[in-house]
Amino acid sequence: MPTPNxxxxxxxxxxxxxxxxxxGPGGLTMQAVAARVGVRAPSLxxxxxxxxxxxxxxxxxxxxxxxxRLEEAALDLRGLAHAYRAFAHERPEAxxxxxxxxxxxxALRRSSAPVLRAAAELVGEEDALPAARxxxxxxxxxxxxxxxxxxxxxxxxxxxxxYGLERLRAGLTAPRx
Amino acid sequence: MPTPNxxxxxxxxxxxxxxxxxxGPGGLTMQAVAARVGVRAPSLxxxxxxxxxxxxxxxxxxxxxxxxRLEEAALDLRGLAHAYRAFAHERPEAxxxxxxxxxxxxALRRSSAPVLRAAAELVGEEDALPAARxxxxxxxxxxxxxxxxxxxxxxxxxxxxxYGLERLRAGLTAPRx
DNA sequence: ACCTGAACACCGTTCAAGT
DNA sequence: ACCTGAACACCGTTCAAGT
Numbered sequence: 001m002p003t004p005n006x007x008x009x010x011x012x013x014x015x016x017x018x019x020x021x022x023x024g025p026g027g028l029t030m031q032a033v034a035a036r037v038g039v040r041a042p043s044l045x046x047x048x049x050x051x052x053x054x055x056x057x058x059x060x061x062x063x064x065x066x067x068x069r070l071e072e073a074a075l076d077l078r079g080l081a082h083a084y085r086a087f088a089h090e091r092p093e094a095x096x097x098x099x100x101x102x103x104x105x106x107a108l109r110r111s112s113a114p115v116l117r118a119a120a121e122l123v124g125e126e127d128a129l130p131a132a133r134x135x136x137x138x139x140x141x142x143x144x145x146x147x148x149x150x151x152x153x154x155x156x157x158x159x160x161x162x163y164g165l166e167r168l169r170a171g172l173t174a175p176r177x
Numbered sequence: 178m179p180t181p182n183x184x185x186x187x188x189x190x191x192x193x194x195x196x197x198x199x200x201g202p203g204g205l206t207m208q209a210v211a212a213r214v215g216v217r218a219p220s221l222x223x224x225x226x227x228x229x230x231x232x233x234x235x236x237x238x239x240x241x242x243x244x245x246r247l248e249e250a251a252l253d254l255r256g257l258a259h260a261y262r263a264f265a266h267e268r269p270e271a272x273x274x275x276x277x278x279x280x281x282x283x284a285l286r287r288s289s290a291p292v293l294r295a296a297a298e299l300v301g302e303e304d305a306l307p308a309a310r311x312x313x314x315x316x317x318x319x320x321x322x323x324x325x326x327x328x329x330x331x332x333x334x335x336x337x338x339x340y341g342l343e344r345l346r347a348g349l350t351a352p353r354x
Numbered sequence: 355a356c357c358t359g360a361a362c363a364c365c366g367t368t369c370a371a372g373t
Numbered sequence: 374a375c376c377t378g379a380a381c382a383c384c385g386t387t388c389a390a391g392t
Binding site for chain 2: 096099100101103105108109112127129130131133134136137138139140141142144145148149150151152153154155159160163164167168169170171172174
Binding site: 180181182183216217218219220223 | 355356357358359
């Protein structure tokens with residue numbers, strides 16, 4: 001007897017994102033996610049092979065949402081940097097997982113498009129890829145450190161972010177040595 | 178009847194580091210660590226309050242070892258960058274945990290000394306702190322991305338690293354705008 | 355004093371049985 | 374077809390009992 005689905009993959013991923021943000025990666029259990037969508041844990045295995053696969057889907061969704069934010073906000077590297085930081089502050093737990101082996105290549109490529117575009121605008125097409133990687137690496141590392149509390153040593157974190165952004169822009173536009 | 182200790186905190190941390198590198202964070206179980214030092218899991222609770230405390234000790238030891246490497250290798254930012262990257266390649270699992278909430282403030286401060294020194298050399302004392310943060314954020318983010326496989330999109334990773342390092346140095350020494 | 359077996363709670367995962 | 378209770382393996386953690 002066919003019975004209608006009681007939930008969807010999208011709903012499960014959304015529930016998992018909420019659990020993750022509320023309880024951290026350790027609190028992201030199959031039971032907690034299942035309870036939030038109104039089923040029992042074993043039902044989730046019909047949709048995702050195991051917890052790792054669900055986590056991977058969560059990270060992919062997060063990267064796509066980050067990419068959409070960057071597309072909206074973004075014209076130049078300054079706008080991208082602040083949109084990036086705002087996203088990390090809103091969704092710290094999810095952001096922490098973006099650059100882990102859970103991330104899928106396709107999602108990373110999609111979300112890198114606006115950064116590549118802004119980088120090409122600033123340094124030209126030939127250097128757009130390494131320039132985008134410089135920018136993304138800096139922003140990622142800065143936020144990782146900020147979220148980890150690595151900036152307790154003193155000084156203004158906001159100022160360090162703006163300083164980094166301006167020096168980085170200066171380096172990208174400086175004449176080649 | 179007093180009995181001699183069958184292991185030491187240092188030995189436990191060293192064992193945990195080996196387990197971590199060999200089996201990843203998921204494989205770092207109290208049983209695996211205990212077996213490696215020749216005791217049973219419950220004995221570890223005499224030395225570390227819980228698994229999180231052991232993980233924190235592992236991260237602290239890792240940061241101190243990284244700091245020692247940087248002290249050896251390091252004169253300028255170029256030397257530091259390559260020492261940093263070599264360490265991340267040798268100990269990827271441990272490196273991934275350096276900028277997480279497991280890291281203790283003291284360890285982070287100790288290991289940042291050589292970077293601060295090199296940054297001061299390049300940009301002067303006043304800007305040494307934000308300059309060091311720019312450098313560390315870039316290197317951290319780059320390696321995080323490299324270890325996560327985020328550079329599968331094409332292009333040479335080595336070249337992107339050198340490009341980033343040179344543009345970053347150029348930005349730090351460029352005249353203020 | 356330190357160590358351990360036994361026990362408990364909790365989680366991931368499987369699967370036969372329900373509808 | 375989808376869902377679930379029951380079961381199993383595994384892990385973190387506690388603690389009374391051993392030496």
